[in-house]
Amino acid sequence: MPSKKNQAPTTPAPAADEPDGPPPPEPVPPVQVLYCAVCSYPPEYCEFGSSLTKCKEWIKETHPDLYEKYYSEDALTSKVGTLSLEAQAKLEKEAAKKEAKAEAKADAALKKKLASQVTIKRIERNKRKHVTSIHGLEAFGVDLKKAAKQFSSKFATGASVTKDVQGRDEIVVQGDVSYEIVEMIEAEAGVLKGIPPDKVDVVEEKKKKGGD
Amino acid sequence: MFKKFSPSADIAGQTPVKSSVQRAIRAAVLSQWKIEPETLEAIWPKKEGLVHVKCREHVSIYTVHGEPIIIQHFDGPYYPTLRLVHKYPYILPKVGVDRGAIRFLLAGAPMMCPGLTSKGGYLPPADAALPAGAPVVIHAEGKEHAVGIGVTKMGTEDMRRINKDVGVELITYLGDELWALKSL
Incomplete structure (x- = not known):
């Protein structure tokens, strides 16, 4: 009996080191990674992005300690590290070029947005039956599928997203609803937000007569 | 990809x-x-x-x-x-590329062996060598976070020996269009 008693405390002893045999299952917490709000990269990769100056400003304002870490003088010198000066200069030049390119691209996109128009077209289908097609909503950041769904439930007719002959996306609504759609855009109903009414154009397309 | x-x-x-x-x-x-x-x-x-x-x-x-x-x-x-x-950087074995290669990596190019074997690069030691076709996390010289996920095109020991051609092919990398999608 005493021998058994002696054994009894020895067996739980090693288990006490590792509580409950296998260690309690604890999920490893994820590493919290900060992403740059401008280019979405982790800030250490901003220098390779196409908006370095903006990223720099952002990080200087929001995380001055990190700015110190990545862009202070000695950080820059240590960064050069294994690269030769020549290669470094080339890299910087390329980065500047890339940035300028990206800016030009963004400018062009903005211009395009300013120039873009929404065209609402009434197409005669069959003498007194019409369909309405809407072009160019996507330039204003409208989700075409959602917009089509909204039209179909509002007018209780079919509305679908299709591609026209030129391959552009358009919404086709059954029935003549062109003026109602203009009203909806003016009232900014549902997903149709941020479309200036003066950019909306209503046109009519008549079917060509077959006899001519 | x-x-x-x-x-x-x-x-x-x-x-x-x-x-x-x-x-x-x-x-x-x-x-x-x-x-x-x-x-x-x-x-x-x-x-x-x-x-x-x-x-x-x-x-x-x-x-x-x-x-x-x-x-x-x-x-x-x-x-x-x-x-x-x-978030969980340890789930795949890692390789590292030198600073000169980051630019190409971010443009979506596969990683060439010299970029991995040079001073700034990192390959697993010989006793933890990876075979060809192993998924790896690609880190970059002097950077804390991973820059891409790739798959080895040849074994890591072969990369050291041959030191030529594609070593790691990219699956996804920082700034690609999957990265831009936060949710589907």
Whole structure:
């Protein structure tokens, strides 16, 4: 009996080191990674992005300690590290070029947005039956599928997203609803937000007569 | 793989995954990644269904709550997404590239051997050598976080010896169009 008693405390002893045999299952917490709000990269990769100056400003304002870490003088010198000066200069030049390119691209996109128009077209289908097609909503950041769904439930007719002959996306609504759609855009109903009414154009397309 | 990827054109459909298939995926992921079951449970709770997003060219993305977690090409190994790797950097073996290669990596180029074997690069030591076709996390010289997920094109020892041509092919990288998608 005493021998058994002696054994009894020895067996739980090693288990006490590792509580409950296998260690309690604890999920490893994820590493919290900060992403740059401008280019979405982790800030250490901003220098390779196409908006370095903006990223720099952002990080200087929001995380001055990190700015110190990545862009202070000695950080820059240590960064050069294994690269030769020549290669470094080339890299910087390329980065500047890339940035300028990206800016030009963004400018062009903005211009395009300013120039873009929404065209609402009434197409005669069959003498007194019409369909309405809407072009160019996507330039204003409208989700075409959602917009089509909204039209179909509002007018209780079919509305679908299709591609026209030129391959552009358009919404086709059954029935003549062109003026109602203009009203909806003016009232900014549902997903149709941020479309200036003066950019909306209503046109009519008549079917060509077959006899001519 | 995801240099060009637009959800409207490239996604063929989304379907919830059958629970038996989910079990198989879970087991496979646990055996392929260096991850504890508990941690995987925290990323992808058993109760939450996995959603299979089918893309063109046999690429599958699995999402939890719309957030991409796992990528698979055809029947190949499972790759984590880059955002997941940022959170759990140890789940795949890592390789490193030197500073000169980062620029090319961010443009989507495969990683050439010299970039991995040079002073700034990193390859696993000989006793932990990787065979060809192993998923790896690509780190960059002087950077804390991973820059891409890749798959080795030749064994790491071969990379040291041959030191030429493509060493690691990219699956997904920082700034590609999958990165731009936070949710599907």
